[in-house]
Amino acid sequence: MTLYRADPNHGVAWVTGGSSGIGRSLARDLASQGYAVAVxxxxDDPIDTLIVETAQMPGKVVSFPCDVTDEPRMARTVAAIENGLGPIVLAIFNAGNYISTPGESLVVKDFRRSFEVNYFGIINGLVPVVEHMRVRARGHVVLVGSVTAYFGWPTTAAYGGTKAAINILAESLKYDFDKMNIRVQVINPGFVDTPLTEKNMLPMPGLMPVGRATRRMVRGIKSGGFEVTFPYRTSWPLKILGMLPRPLCRWVIGLTTSWKARPLHYERKPPNK
Structure with missing residues (x-):
């Protein structure tokens, strides 16, 4: 049996984190493909201008505001989309944040917030939407990860940890999702020029404009395999680097980032309660 792949004629695409960056550009690209897109x-992050921008496209964008960390409300949002717009055939979990976690200034709430948004923000929507897909015996789920999942980078203990967890989540669920005719993909983009990457302290080789990145994502969703990663000139060297012995990997990262030469930037913070 050929595993299901979403089609705009079958129902709705749902994109989380759609007010800016990758999510906003993805919603625009999907509307241009003819999808009704629930964003x-x-x-307090309205998408009114996005709705206006896509008004003349083959598809349409409809706002379904929600905080992805709110589990009950996410379940209600899934129900509202299904009842008001149509069956969700493509769910793209993109909402995320980046909080720098330098080792000299660790704060528990930074780790907790990272996992609440980046990881449990997926789980809170994945569980209810997959139940609908299971009943229909078809669906397509996309989890947005990052090349930072391949190994540890300086200052990414929280962010990279969430992205590694997302990759393991996708790999683990694929065994049973395949049997339910639910396609699951993980997208691990390289560095994309968004408000999120503006917070990054590290070098970002191969930094891509957001529009080019999301066009690659849409192509990968339509025709790609389990993992979609790009640009190859960045992602594949990093993937190979992640396969090397960890001491060698850390040496290369330390060398390319000149991390040992960087002074500590200690910011005194109150103890965690």
């Missing part, structure tokens, strides 16, 4: 963002 979820925070209540």
């Amino acid at each position: 979820t963002a925070l209540d």
Whole structure:
């Protein structure tokens, strides 16, 4: 049996984290492909201008605001999309944040917040939407990860940890999702020029404009395999680097980032309660 792949004629695409960056550009690209796109963002991140921008496209964008960390409300959002717009055939879990975690200034709440948004923000939507897909015996789920999942980078203990967890989540679920005719993909983009990467302290080789990145993502969703990663000139060297013995991997990263030469930037913070 050929595993299901979403089609705009079958139903709705749902994109979380759709107010800016990758999510916003993805929603625009999907609307241009003819999808009715349900976009979820925070209540104070309206997508009114996105709706206007896509008004003349073959598809349409409809706002379903929600905080992805709110489990009950995410379940209600899935129900609202299904009841008001149509069956969700493509769910793209893109919402995320980046909090730098330098080793000299660790704060528990930074780790907790990273996992609440980046990881449990997926789980809170994945569980209810997959139940609908299971009943229909078809569906397509996309989890947005990162090349930082391949190995540890300086200052990414929280962010990279969430992205590694997302990759393991996708790999683990694939065994049973395949049997339910639910395609699961993980997208591990390289560095994309978004408000999120502006917070990054590290060198970002192969930094891509967001529009080019999301066009690659849409192509990968339509025709790619389990993992979609790009640009190859960045992602594949990093993937290979992640396969090397860890001391050698750390040496290369230390050399390319000149991390040992960087002074500590200690910011005194109150103890965690």
